[in-house]
Amino acid sequence: MPDGFPEICGSLDEPCRWTMWNVEGQELYLYSLMLLAVLLLVGRLWMRLNVWLKGQDELPFDHLPVRIGRVLKYALGQYRILRDRTGGIIHGGIFFGFTALFIGTALATIDQDITAHFFDQKILVGWFYRFYEATLDAFTLFFIVGLAYAGYRRRVLRPEKLTYSSGWNFVLFQLWLLVLTGLILEALRLAALDDFIGDTWGRWSFAGWSLAQGLLVFNDNPGTWRLWHEGMWWFHSIQVAVFIVSLADSPLKHIIYSPLNIFFSPIRPRGKLKPLDLEDESIEQFGVGHLTDFTVLQLMDGDACTECGRCQAACPAYMAGTPLNPKKVAMDIRRAMNHYSDNLGVGLHPAQKESFEIDGAAMPVINLAHDGITLLTPEAMWACTTCFACVQECPVLIQHVESIVDVRRHLVLMEGAPPDLLGTAFTNAERSGNPWNDRSSRLDWTKPLEFDVPVMAEKKKVDVLYWIGCAGSFDPNSQKTSRAVAKILNAAGVEWAILGDEEQCHCEWARRGGNEFLYQESSLPIIETLNGYEFDVIITHCPHCFNTMKNEFPDFGGNYTVVHHSQYIAKLIAEGKIKPDYSNGRSDEMGAAIRHITYHDSCYLGRYNDVYESPRDLLKTIPGVQMVEMARSKDRGLCCGGGGAQVWMETHQHDPVNQIRLTEAVNALNGDVPYDVADAVRKVPETPVKVDKPGTVATACPFCTIMLDSAQQSMQIEDIQIRDVAEIVAEGIK
Ligand code: SF4
Ligand code: SF4
Numbered sequence: 001m002p003d004g005f006p007e008i009c010g011s012l013d014e015p016c017r018w019t020m021w022n023v024e025g026q027e028l029y030l031y032s033l034m035l036l037a038v039l040l041l042v043g044r045l046w047m048r049l050n051v052w053l054k055g056q057d058e059l060p061f062d063h064l065p066v067r068i069g070r071v072l073k074y075a076l077g078q079y080r081i082l083r084d085r086t087g088g089i090i091h092g093g094i095f096f097g098f099t100a101l102f103i104g105t106a107l108a109t110i111d112q113d114i115t116a117h118f119f120d121q122k123i124l125v126g127w128f129y130r131f132y133e134a135t136l137d138a139f140t141l142f143f144i145v146g147l148a149y150a151g152y153r154r155r156v157l158r159p160e161k162l163t164y165s166s167g168w169n170f171v172l173f174q175l176w177l178l179v180l181t182g183l184i185l186e187a188l189r190l191a192a193l194d195d196f197i198g199d200t201w202g203r204w205s206f207a208g209w210s211l212a213q214g215l216l217v218f219n220d221n222p223g224t225w226r227l228w229h230e231g232m233w234w235f236h237s238i239q240v241a242v243f244i245v246s247l248a249d250s251p252l253k254h255i256i257y258s259p260l261n262i263f264f265s266p267i268r269p270r271g272k273l274k275p276l277d278l279e280d281e282s283i284e285q286f287g288v289g290h291l292t293d294f295t296v297l298q299l300m301d302g303d304a305c306t307e308c309g310r311c312q313a314a315c316p317a318y319m320a321g322t323p324l325n326p327k328k329v330a331m332d333i334r335r336a337m338n339h340y341s342d343n344l345g346v347g348l349h350p351a352q353k354e355s356f357e358i359d360g361a362a363m364p365v366i367n368l369a370h371d372g373i374t375l376l377t378p379e380a381m382w383a384c385t386t387c388f389a390c391v392q393e394c395p396v397l398i399q400h401v402e403s404i405v406d407v408r409r410h411l412v413l414m415e416g417a418p419p420d421l422l423g424t425a426f427t428n429a430e431r432s433g434n435p436w437n438d439r440s441s442r443l444d445w446t447k448p449l450e451f452d453v454p455v456m457a458e459k460k461k462v463d464v465l466y467w468i469g470c471a472g473s474f475d476p477n478s479q480k481t482s483r484a485v486a487k488i489l490n491a492a493g494v495e496w497a498i499l500g501d502e503e504q505c506h507c508e509w510a511r512r513g514g515n516e517f518l519y520q521e522s523s524l525p526i527i528e529t530l531n532g533y534e535f536d537v538i539i540t541h542c543p544h545c546f547n548t549m550k551n552e553f554p555d556f557g558g559n560y561t562v563v564h565h566s567q568y569i570a571k572l573i574a575e576g577k578i579k580p581d582y583s584n585g586r587s588d589e590m591g592a593a594i595r596h597i598t599y600h601d602s603c604y605l606g607r608y609n610d611v612y613e614s615p616r617d618l619l620k621t622i623p624g625v626q627m628v629e630m631a632r633s634k635d636r637g638l639c640c641g642g643g644g645a646q647v648w649m650e651t652h653q654h655d656p657v658n659q660i661r662l663t664e665a666v667n668a669l670n671g672d673v674p675y676d677v678a679d680a681v682r683k684v685p686e687t688p689v690k691v692d693k694p695g696t697v698a699t700a701c702p703f704c705t706i707m708l709d710s711a712q713q714s715m716q717i718e719d720i721q722i723r724d725v726a727e728i729v730a731e732g733i734k
Pocket of ligand 1: 314316387401
């Protein structure tokens with residue numbers, strides 16, 4: 001029996017945790033050190049919380065079960081992090097290793113200072129203690145593998161999306177130091193106690209025990225290792241204290257801020273922007289132009305960013321070579337907070353604070369120069385397609401799109417400075433009810449049809465109101481989709497009608513372009529018109545109309561059942577009401593190409609509203625059609641480049657997004673699909689893109705069709721066609 005073996009453990013027959021071995025009596029120093037570290041950390045966190053609280057709105061505490069579920073899924077479950085193969089392995093190893101060691105340390109503390117001290121009962125005994133030791137050693141090895149891979153990636157692979165800074169080097173160094181000193185500490189204890197427990201339960205700490213055997217070969221005097229152990233114990237404890245303090249300011253701060261950000265992230269439909277109250281005359285500021293115009297959550301976003309670069313890697317605007325990088329947007333918010341921390345007066349004595357605190361209007365954030373970097377430039381803000389890929393990929397649920405739209409709102413509503421062409425589209429919509437300034441009838445697209453299209457003004461009550469939208473009414477290519485849907489509804493015997501000339505643009509694109517005033521001014525009369533008729537459901541073939549009518553109209557009194565045409569057509573096929581068929585060697589206008597299809601996901605249909613399967617289902621059920629998926633599909637689909645009012649702006653893309661996406665579609669049709677989405681095409685190829693086998697790129701959005709058509713013309717790619725799913729179905733039921 002070794003000297004000092006705890007009485008509560010009894011004999012050495014059963015494994016029993018001997019906490020504070022070799023450092024008995026030093027608890028007071030240890031706990032004082034840890035308390036000091038925690039107090040310093042809490043002080044720093046309190047100051048940062050006060051910076052966030054300078055923002056608008058309050059921290060939300062509603063929907064607690066949903067918020068807790070999000071923390072379990074995204075923070076503890078690492079749901080999004082593990083989707084990324086390389087980053088997932090690295091972060092998974094480090095995170096789960098770190099978490100297991102943290103829980104292990106907490107258990108040992110509870111065992112020593114609570115259950116044994118107050119209840120004369122040990123937890124860490126017997127088989128549970130064996131399992132505890134083996135598990136912690138296994139997770140220590142995961143931790144080491146994760147750290148080694150992280151070092152290799154940062155030193156050798158050096159992916160563009162990561163941030164390379166002294167802060168991150170310090171973090172890696174610190175984690176190495178923590179895990180290695182912890183393992184060595186265990187080995188020194190096992191080497192010193194080898195005579196007593198080495199052949200029994202000591203082996204369950206297999207990593208530490210193996211290291212201890214190496215130490216004993218080198219020197220078999222337990223007293224030597226006992227001395228080393230005491231020194232290493234203090235070295236490790238000081239490392240832990242430094243680690244705790246650095247949680248407030250080093251890149252490790254994401255350990256605290258990320259779960260907080262996940263917990264407080266907004267709970268509302270993804271496709272719904274927060275309305276501005278334009279009636280309230282006391283409001284002097286619309287959108288974000290100054291630090292304190294951001295909401296509390298937007299400011300918290302800035303600190304929660306882990307700089308992982310997943311958003312950057314998924315961003316079409318970044319791929320295209322525009323000045324926009326969503327990671328920089330998040331980091332710019334953080335930099336702006338740091339820039340103005342003195343002005344905010346946080347952490348200062350109240351007497352000093354008065355002289356520092358200045359009005360929010362004096363803290364501009366747009367084009368702010370900070371440490372040689374220009375923050376939140378209008379050029380970057382206008383390059384966003386609002387595709388939501390950044391938000392979708394972000395492991396800590398940062399809401400980049402909301403912040404970008406808020407800055408646009410400031411630029412348009414406060415500074416009156418939209419990009420030139422967008423300003424023209426605003427004026428067109430105000431004058432003609434559509435951004436094309438087309439004054440022709442919204443019934444013109446029906447002229448080539450062989451049947452009359454019913455209008456609501458005559459019918460008053462129908463089962464289905466078909467909302468055509470501006471593209472479907474005026475753009476010649478999109479008019480084909482309108483006619484295809486009309487043919488399908490007729491063939492299926494649906495009772496339907498359109499608004500015809502009562503329809504006008506709701507200006508959803510203007511809302512994304514910062515012009516909330518135009519959106520509300522345009523949408524309210526539409527809602528009034530719709531509320532004057534009776535119908536069961538609205539169908540629309542434009543995902544932008546679908547999104548705003550479904551998710552945003554309810555804020556203004558428009559509550560309808562809205563479905564996308566792909567959902568409705570898939571239902572008609574499933575019910576057997578229409579039977580498109582391309583089998584039996586059929587060679588009509590669409591020809592062989594229609595039998596070989598890849599589908600391009602629209603962002604506003606897919607990522608915004610989770611409609612991924614209906615367009616695929618309806619294509620897959622058509623006899624004779626074969627589908628192939630692109631490398632980036634469903635929630636990882638790549639934008640066509642047209643959303644967020646981009647269609648109405650002059651773009652400055654070095655590698656146009658629509659051309660990148662069309663190249664990816666052709667690659668898929670050619671059977672060239674990389675195993676890992678990280679290897680998908682990111683630049684427009686310098687050599688001409690060739691089609692091996694004629695095929696079709698199916699779309700479910702008029703703007704995607706317009707953008708991909710335009711790419712096809714620019715790239716002069718032959719033997720493929722860009723067709724809306726409705727056209728494919730309508731051709732198949734001829
Ligand atoms: S919404 Fe799309 S384009 Fe805009 S920043 Fe995010 S990923 Fe980039
Ligand atoms: S915003 Fe999110 S995805 Fe982008 S770098 Fe930060 S944590 Fe990563």
